[in-house]
Amino acid sequence: MMTNIVVIGVPEDGCPGLTSRAVNAVSQARVVAGHPRHRQWFPQFEGPFLDMTQGFSTWLNQVIEESEEGGVAVLASGDPLFFGIGATLLKKLPASELSFIPTLSSAHLAFTRLGLPWHDACYLSCHGRRSSDRDALHGLVARMQQGSLFAMLTDTHNTPRVIARHLQAYGDRHWTLTVCEQLGSPHERITAFSVDDLAQCETVFDPLNMLVAQRGSEARWGGHGQFAGDDSFLKRMPQKGLITKQAVRHLALTALRIQPEQTVWDVGSGSGSIAIEAAKMATRGQVFAVECNPACFDSLQANCFAHGTDNVQLITGSAPGVLSSLSAPNAVFVGGSRGAMAEILSQSWAALQDGGRLVVSAVTMDTVSEVYQWAKANQLPLDAQVINISNTRPLAHYQRYQAENPIHLFSFIDKKVPLYPSNLKMHDSACSRKVQFKERECRNVPTF
Template sequence: MANIVVIGVPEDGCLSLTSRAVSAVSQARVVAGHPRHRVWFPQFEGIFLDMTQGFSNWLNQVIDQSEEGDVVVLASGDPLFFGIGGTLLKQLPASDLSFIPAQSSAQLAFSRLGLPWHDAAYLSCHGRGLNGLVARMQQGALFTLLTDKTNTPQVIARHLKTYHETHWTLTVCEQLGSPREQIRTFGIDELAQCETEFDPLNILVAQRGSPALWGGHGQFAADESFLKRMPQKGLITKQAVRHLALTAMCIRQDDVVWDVGSGSGSIAIESAKFAARGQVFAVECNDACFDSLQANIFAHGTDHVQLITGSAPAALADLPKPNAVFVGGSRGEMDAILTGAWAALQAGGRLVVSAVTMDTVSEVYQWASACELQFDAQLVNISNTQPLAHYQRYQAENPIHLFSFSKEQSFVKTHLFVKKTVVSEGNS
């Protein structure tokens, strides 16, 4: 028999408890949990470990007591749904634990709303920041959001509004399963302005009201969807080149991405749409770009993109180690930027550099040669149609060199760099 039995307690207490759960508590030597769950078991006279004393201390006591067995942990709903079950499984072997779940808060919420929930996703805002919430919500149409005393329903609604996600319908479900249960539905603007103090035991159900993703701009957004520095039209990596660069970066959904010399932020923002569960850093030192870059982040709903206002390579020093790096500008510090980015790049990562001028091409080539690094290079010549009277003609864009470096898992370290053991070089 397991040393710890974790019991999910419904909010109506004994009315919905199974006989198996009641029996487990009656035979327990130690019961641990929140006092509001303890009141449902007045017959228990053993040791009670009160969770409100402080979670870390409480958890250590539970683990210590489990060595003698006959411990019951009381939790809300399903303890394996964003609950204490996951925490205990990180501390103890699965064989030491058994679970008797009640209905989860999400299950109760969807049943009250009459919504099929097999395609729903579950996001926790409990004990964490909201950055990345909007990005995660681009991956579906129906969500359960777990709140806390800081990330209240109103705070979540305001965050969604900041990133122009105003089409959602939000339903606040309080005290589900208890006699004090209450369910209220709001629009984003209405909930953002609502002054009601909701019960702390609440969850949000979010239903998408529009199929448009990423602020209506979608993935692979057009150049026109990005504000640029005024009065000049730049700085932006144009759409065709941007797509090639993103392909070369091989971005995965949990990746950390650096966009160095971000300009309008187009590479950072489009990278973020691939790395929807990751982190993206737009590094830019030109203060004339800051307002438009931040406005683009809001407009595209990429709330996991962070603007880093400073000059590289110094601005890169404290960032998390990246899985992919794009360098679109250097301000004369190309060698130092590439050296720092390559040293920080995680194994299996990709470094992509765009070069507009012959001088920059030479700098990148000389850096790669000095470090004995192999690369793929593309010379990108794009021409777009332009009207000419009743005809169409082609207008050539500036040619762009794209250099791609791959930091393979099997590299051998030499000095600050990693030497590639398999050579693949091409031009197009």
């Protein structure tokens, strides 16, 4: 099938690794586009060459313009559909205008060299995340809790050493990190490190490298695991709080219904226990821990490092004032208000994405009344429960129960998208039931 653009994967060893199909596609092209290092393998081509080094945006526009006449061959490294130019072109042009001739991807070559089965591997790209960002590697550690074998693309800013230092800072040292340089070329080099050794390594690696990470321990989230106990959180001193206790915390997280790619607000975060446990669910999303008390800042940050939740961002300021600057949430937990409960609830409710959830904990009768009156004034149905927890305590040679303060937990769901859409269709038969839900568009969250 003839297409306007054929995207050709070029191995680093050039001609020896090229297929006849790839060579013929270039020889028949009207225009060739790509990096000069790939162009050198096709000396027989004498037509126009669009040089990628002139600037990516300019180059991409030229490729798209030339594609209107057809006969364009784009040269790319490895498999162009593996974190490559193929995905970018598919966003700009219909799939019917593109065809692909891949070669072995960098991940394929890396796992082959290391003799590692890679059907369960995960793939991350740190490419293009500049150090001018708030944190170029924000969320990397959280993503890496979800697997045991990773292949990571790096760049000149987010080098293997920078990545190792980020893992080290969050205490995630249980990895063997292997730097695979110039895969497939005569200058190929493969070197394995511990996290600490790579973090201290002064070697300047070739920019064309892939980092393979193999887990050495199942101790996830800093060894605390998911749904950690209260003792795993450093708390503000001299007080023993502020922390939402474990049983209440788990019920609140259940009510929030957090998905991996979602954005979460924890307003009045205190020690950060809700934010941190939410981050263990939103591993491809982001969590904002909003706290205005400076006495809590150090312990909250320390807890994030201890639990390996680098997808939590501390927002130091008072709600509701700071909330307008945050990304729209899918879930909001309010654990403290400093007297501004109605305003916080109104702004949080307004900011929620379609189908989002708002959960509020209340200890005092005054707070319970505020939340109830706010819901009544806004004609919002609520789900409320009183949580009474008693824990065992020693008494001489016996065990007794010690009651904790009762907690009210309020839950609200944004029904801009109905829980059961109006276009739900059910067709019963003797053997099956077919359920069709209306699709809706969700906001994308930048992820690895």
